[in-house]
Amino acid sequence: MxxxxxxxxxxxxxxxxxxxxxxxxxxxxxxxxxxxxxxxxxxxxxxxxxxxxGARSIQDRLRQYGNLTGVNNEVTVSPNAFRRTFCRLKVEAGTNIFVSQRLTGHQSLEILRRYVEIYGKDLEEAIEKGFEGL
Structure with missing residues (x-):
């Protein structure tokens, strides 16, 4: 590029x-x-x-559209929520963690790790998936 x-x-x-x-x-x-x-x-x-x-205008507009469409009833609608979702989906898709760090501009892997924190539901699914077909 x-x-x-x-x-x-x-x-x-x-x-x-x-x-x-x-x-x-x-x-x-x-x-x-x-x-x-x-x-x-x-x-x-x-x-x-x-x-x-400005940044505040964009945040307000996103919140407004989230409320208007009802999406805010299910998930948070904000630039930061979009960034967290992007990070998590990239990691789940198998993107190299260093590439993800560079794409998101995180200064450290620790901060990126917080963005893609593994939740209890993910752990349960991983355990269940490991026992499929047994």
Whole structure:
């Protein structure tokens, strides 16, 4: 992947890092930019007033949509919940733990471990799976 095919991302700790721009993400961003239209603003995500969407605005919007759709009744809807889910699904899919650490920008494996904490239900399923066919 070339440098041009990466996005620059400023994390909450204010460190800049590059994240891969996958083919799927590229297609979604193109569709978004087409829908948004040409504007006099270099920021990717903006309000209808052509103002920057801040972190709090995005959190509030996600919470609002979670409540509107009823998803909040089942799971937490927040950027951090999405990040935890991403981490956990990557680990469950067998992604190399160091690749997961790099993708998520965690400074240490200990922090990543907290994100993908193994729950009692997972342990029960692993035990039951080990006894299938016996």
């Amino acid at each position: 070339t440098v041009r095919e990466r996005l620059m991302y400023i994390a909450k700790n204010r460190y800049a890092r590059r994240i891969p721009l996958t083919s799927r993400l590229k297609a979604v961003l193109r569709a978004y930019l087409h829908e948004r239209g040409v504007i006099d603003n270099d920021n990717l995500f903006i309000s209808v007033e052509n103002k920057i969407l």
